[in-house]
Amino acid sequence: MTSDAAPYATPYGTPETPRVAVRGEALLEFDPEIARIGVTVSARGTDRRDALEDLTRRNSEVLSLIKSYGEAVEKLETGAFSISPELxxxxxxxxxxxxxxxxxxxxxxxxxxxLGELTTRLADLELTRVDGPWWSLRPDSPAHGEARRQAVREAVQRAREYAEALGARLAALVELADLGAEAPVPYAASQAPGGLRAVAFGAAAEAAPALDLEPQRQTVYAQVNARFTMTPPQL
Incomplete structure (x- = not known):
């Protein structure tokens, strides 16, 4: 009984067409592209309406101050709002x-x-807390592509060295698998960023000096699996 089905190709290759499987990795550092800060505005009063009016006024001051920096601010969002009684x-x-x-x-x-000037000015406002900054790369940063390309180059180089050790050379790429490990890994992510607090009940006598902030380098990691065929080795 005959069959026209194609012969099964073993994932490990054949003596005539051996396969080599390797992993390519890249771990690169880049300067951050953006910084995020969190601002919490507070108010307290014995009357609900008075507390709400104070909160509204302070929130407007914070938003106006941030917006005054124009294009330096790429995104401004209001998150949670709460007003609750103390019994x-x-x-x-x-x-x-x-x-x-x-x-x-x-x-x-x-x-x-x-960033340094804005952070200081925000922290100098009445009953205002500032947290951050949190440094990061943009989602579409070229840094991610550079890490992926280096991981692929390392995979090719590693496979070529294995083939040359056997007196052979690479013939073709069979498979290139992205493991999804190219996402940025925050440096020292387990450490919580410091917070700046200002709990003042009167206007500052003079403007506080701008805070000197050193951007935190960002680590980008990429990893791929690659399979190649090579010429018969010289054993």
Whole structure:
């Protein structure tokens, strides 16, 4: 009984067409492209309306200050908003002692020259907390492509060295598998960024000096698996 089906190709190749499987990796460092800061505006008052009005005023001051930096600010977003009562026991019941309000704002800057000054000015505002900065690359940064290309070049070089050690040479690429490991790995990601706090009840006598911030280098990692065929080795 005959069959016209193509012969099964073993994933390990044949003596006439051996295969070599390798892994290529790249670990590169780049300067960050953007920085993100978080701003929390707070207000407290014995009357709900007064607390809300103070919160609205302070939030407007923060937004106006951030927007005044123009194109240096690439993104400005308002996150969570809350206003809640603080209860205290009075006799047999409970009564509201005060109201606490908070608004969270996130800003992304691409101009690090303006970042230090803006951070200091925000931290100098009344009942305002600043967290960050968190440094990163843009999602479409060329750094990711450079890491992937280097990983592929390393895979080819490694396979070629194996083939040459056997007196053979590479013939063709059979498979190139992206393991999805090209995402940026934040340097010292386990460390929480420091926060700057300003809890002032009056205007500052003079402007605070700009904070000197050193951008944190970003690590980009890429990894690929590659399979090649090679000429018969000289054993």
């Amino acid at each position: 205290t026991r009075h006799g047999r019941g409970e009564r509201v002692r005060a109201y606490h309000g908070r608004v969270h704002v996130t800003a992304v800057l691409g101009d690090f020259t303006a």
